[in-house]
Amino acid sequence: MLHLTTGRVGCLLSKQAVVALTSSGARMSSHGHHEVSDSVDMSQPMYWDRLDTPLPDRPWKDVLDSTDKSLKQKEKGPWTALSKEEKIALYRLKFNHTYPEMKRPSHEWKTVIGGMFIFFGITGLVVFWQGHYVYPPQPHTFGEEWQAKQIQRMLDMRINPIEGFSAQWDYKNKQWK
Amino acid sequence: MHCGKYIKSQTVKLCIVVLHIDGIRSPLASRCYSHAKVETDEEFDARWVTYFSKPDIDAWELKKGMNTLIGYDLVPEAKILDSALRACRRLNDLASAIRILEAVKDKSGPHKDIYPYLIQELQPTLIELGISTPEDLGMDKL
Secondary structure: OHHHHHHHHHHHHOOOOEOOOOOOOOOOOOOOOOOOOOOOOOOOOOOOEEOOEOOOOOOOOOOOOHHHHHHHHHHOOOHHHOOHHHHHHHHHHHOOOOHHHHOOOOOHHHHHHHHHHHHHHHHHHHHHHHHHHOOOOOOHHHOHHHHHHHHHHHHHOOOOOOOOOHHHEEOOOOEEO | OEEEEEEEOOOOEEEEEEOOOOOOOOOOOOOOOOOOOOOOHHHHHHHHHHHHOOOOOOHHHHHHHHHHHHHOOOOOOHHHHHHHHHHHHHOOOHHHHHHHHHHHHHHOOOOOOHHHHHHHHHHHHHHHHOOOOOOOOOOOOO
């Protein structure tokens, strides 16, 4: 819950900065600090995956088991002695997501567009209902016959004869220009 | 770009800005109304190489240095990265070395030819220290 909220807020602020909250709900990290509370202890160094901050304040995996510890010992020696799997393991101990994983596209845009259309639809229904049940009947002056008589009257009065309405009417041939 | 060239005329001193694109790379930050000394590219590079070359550099300094360097609007030169990778070696931190390579690739943005060039320049160091690139480890794919 806290994960998602902050993640979404993070997404709003900056597409690339998502703070990986290290509460006890986190799947892969293990650290023995707080098991009970759901909130993050901000007084401790935090881990985050950010494109512009390659090395966060603390490693991803704090609490190392014996295999991890022995791997860390091996890291102190020449790195040429490490196999590819060991190097990957060392990376995954220290970091959660790789850069390509950080930059992976999300499907959020589909949610956004979908949500937009849903709201358009609801609004459309409301507008239609309102047109049917709320609006009073149209004034009689909107009718076809009345409108025709109105236009004729305007032409007879020579409304805007130079540049506007009557200027568009050809009085000789009794039609629009 | 040369700035602040004074010409004494009879009535008024003028500061003429001569926009002159020469073969020399222009300094990082150049403001035409400031007379502060501008650091050249070479000085910048040297400063950072020295920073990472500190023999007893600690993990915090490495982090701080790298995060700051990546914050700049540039891709670091191979010699700075070489110095940083060696600092990782002194700190027994292979993961950070690989992370630095990833960060530099990301920093290049749309300029896809920078990263291969840097890897080519760093190849001797990578082989010497035994650092695998993210591509070698298959970590450049999702």
